[in-house]
Amino acid sequence: EAQVTQNPRYLITVTGKKLTVTCSQNMNHEYMSWYRQDPGLGLRQIYYSMNVEVTDKGDVPEGYKVSRKEKRNFPLILESPSPNQTSLYFCASSQNRAYEQYFGPGTRLTVT
């Protein structure tokens, strides 16, 4: 089954404790990205990757890091989480950044 997986689905953590949210796709997609979703603000792109070892900032990259060492995986790293990073996070993949995006199930992060 074609899918994008994310882990964990829910995470409660404390300020400053480094965390990683994993994302994996099995569709051989070149393009992957991370979004955060906050009430009333829709989907805002954090980082994206056009291919392995190629990443770039989206609209709200501050406080986040990513890496793309393999085509299928695109982890999101929060080196020192803060409460304003409490949000719902989605990973997405596609053949091309301008076309149909496949989303993972989401990770709800709470930073206290």
Add this chain to the structure above:
Amino acid sequence: GQQVMQIPQYQHVQEGEDFTTYCNSSTTLSNIQWYKQRPGGHPVFLIQLVKSGEVKKQKRLTFQFGEAKKNSSLHITATQTTDVGTYFCAGPPDSNYQLIWGAGTKLIIKP
């Protein structure tokens, strides 16, 4: 900067009434995509329109892409409880650019 305005933010309807959401872009888009996010779920791709003035239908859903390729609409006829969720539009200014997302319209069925 480039942005897509989507209205309304919420729409409350009685089951059986129609629903419409509108997207207006500050720039010409090479395509417009529509996604649906059910409560507690993730956005799911519904459709893509590419041509100026294009109209596509999926059962009770009608999607339009404006002549100038700067606006789009989604119309649902005779809403059902299964239509509940948030509808997003998104489109790239050109095929070599990221998608720009509308903020979404939440469809709520009145009890």
